[in-house]
Amino acid sequence: MPEGPEIHRAADKIRKALEGHTIEAVEITLPRYADRTADFEGKTVLKVEARGKAMLIHFDSFVLYSHNQLYGRWTVNKRETAPKNWNRALRIALSTRKHTCRLWSATDIIMLEPWEVSGHQYIEKLGPDVVIPETTRADLVQHMNQKKFQRKRLKTLLLDQGFFAGIGNYLRSEVLFTAGLHPDRTVASLREEEKHNLADQALFLSRQSFKVPGITIDLELYEQLRDIGMTRGKARHWVFTRNDLPCHRCGDLIVHTRPAKRRLDFCPQCQPQQS
């Protein structure tokens, strides 16, 4: 499943193609919206935004909400380019004079009234989004201080979009590593400076991974590792998928775990049980 940085990059592409532009043609294959093409045609896209793992395309009278779950995918092409021929079903295609944006395979697609957006069951539960520049350390610390999170473990919370929206599987491992926190720590066990550090690292790594696609390791170290012949995939993370390899900071071997069947890798030396 794509994580916050990937969703925001997809939103940027769609934004460039659609925002401020008029929809000249629309194709909808969803039976429940088959008679709604007139809602799109000739209308201008006011705003495109990602919220957590959802995409929102705002029109004057409605908002197109989509959540890709595991299989959904957006593509953006020049209008004259033929659609990709692949094993995915087209759900909706929006064309401006120059571009066509297509949503494939997703099943969670809803046309919402603008006033329904904030109360939508997914949007309503989202925590602060770590990728957008408006989110601050103070927002994250204040959010994590809520009673409902105190007894939960960080390994569980960091995949909960109601905790920090935009963190997914690779960012979970990477943020815990750079924050120096063991995955089994609870929020209640964190000292004030550990909370600040967790918030700072969540913001820093998500934003770096948005700007420099999918790279969470220190960028200078990344260049050094590439220079000695390491592939992009092997060089881009501190700990994620690096199980049984030496930690870049202390040389101890990275440990692999699978809580709830989702990969989590960490360094037992840099991320002690209690510090």
Ligand SMILES: [Zn+2]
């Ligand atoms: Zn280490």
